[in-house]
């Protein structure tokens with residue numbers, strides 16, 4: 001009993017602090033920008049932060065840390081490189097504001113080879129299995145410089161809100177890596193961000209002064225809090241010459257939106273085939289973005305999509321498969337523009353090639369047994385529940401069981417923080433006190449009733465979607 005009371009008080013304190021900090025965010029961000037740009041550090045301190053010995057004015061609550069007033073390089077943002085000379089053993093890099101202070105050139109980095117920069121998301125790190133396999137695929141394909149930006153110290157679970165805040169710091173500092181690369185004459189730079197990590201390149205791109213990134217790939221960037229963010233604060237086509245996006249679990253806060261020059265909606269972009277048996281089918285769908293992308297690197301068939309003029313057409317069912325097909329994934333043509341729909345297989349290998357080559361043209365497995373689609377269990381931090389209808393922030397979100405065909409030892413360094421299992425009574429404690437209790441009825445949405453998976457999927461792919469799926473949840 002005492003335990004619960006303590007927890008409730010702690011949560012009340014936390015939510016209060018969170019509210020305060022989100023109100024101050026704009027102010028602090030602006031201030032931070034000025035501090036960073038002009039080195040003028042005489043601005044008044046943030047109202048909440050205790051005087052700290054360190055130069056920064058971080059706010060720390062439990063395991064969560066809001067990076068405020070920091071400069072770059074930031075010891076919490078680390079850089080590693082793999083090449084064909086070091087397939088398995090990463091080289092750690094010191095990246096700073098000048099070449100002299102950095103040791104990029106004493107690594108296996110080769111400026112003549114194309115560069116890929118991989119960025120992980122929330123509750124994850126560079127050892128996320130699909131990101132590691134992506135490196136394997138690239139180095140099997142050719143000579144690349146594969147960099148990882150590891151900002152896991154600033155993005156641990158259950159600290160989603162602070163992780164969102166820290167995407168700015170991660171991007172701002174990672175811009176130094178790109179600047180140093182460009183100084184060596186290496187300009188074939190492609191940034192691949194997964195999940196929340198797909199929002200980091202936005203800030204990176206905005207920090208670069210005289211260089212425009214050739215390409216950013218966003219792997220399922222849709223995450224809570226970004227749907228309402230302005231273009232300055234999220235991935236959009238202005239961030240690179242070519243921004244391509246793979247959507248696999250694109251619905252957040254009842255909405256879905258495009259964010260690149262080319263947006264590929266896999267199997268309709270919301271939920272993926274083969275993900276229905278999972279404890280968190282939405283997490284499984286989200287992870288598929290990396291699975292499809294890494295397969296696309298060396299896929300003999302490729303993921304081919306047909307174009308759809310826009311989301312409204314899609315909703316109105318006006319996007320049937322056509323013969324005009326363009327490829328998604330690593331081999332996407334940089335001239336690709338628009339929104340595309342792509343079907344995949346439900347197990348690996350996922351690529352189906354061009355649908356016009358399929359023997360089962362138009363008739364998709366009529367005899368499959370029906371599956372049901374359920375919302376995941378909402379075992380997320382109660383503070384986050386109201387922004388996370390689809391379990392995107394739950395403890396196991398990045399922690400899905402590994403593909404058995406792949407060696408397990410890559411998980412050796414896995415760092416992930418799972419919040420202790422909360423007891424049921426304690427679960428709604430914030431909602432009980434919170435005036436925003438209108439979100440309580442989210443769990444009763446219609447998705448909970450079982451639907452026929454194959455009809456659902458076909459409906460998704462061809463745009464026959466009940467409007468209620470896309471509407472904002474009903475509020476009393």
Ligand SMILES: *[C@@H]1O[C@H](CO)[C@@H](O)[C@H](O)[C@H]1NC(C)=O
Pocket residue numbers: 091092093094103106107108
């Ligand atoms: C670069 O410097 C860092 C920090 O001093 C060091 O840990 C790392 O091993 C160096 N990397 C290379 C390739 O020399």
Ligand SMILES: *[C@@H]1O[C@H](CO)[C@@H](O)[C@H](O)[C@H]1NC(C)=O
Pocket residue numbers: 345346347348349351352
């Ligand atoms: C889908 O994957 C399964 C398992 O690998 C394979 O047997 C099947 O032929 C694939 N289907 C298509 C249409 O490629």
Ligand SMILES: *[C@@H]1O[C@H](CO)[C@@H](O)[C@H](O)[C@H]1NC(C)=O
Pocket residue numbers: 451452453455456459464465466
């Ligand atoms: C698919 O769309 C049809 C036609 O709009 C609708 O009758 C059916 O209920 C939908 N099925 C599912 C599973 O959403």
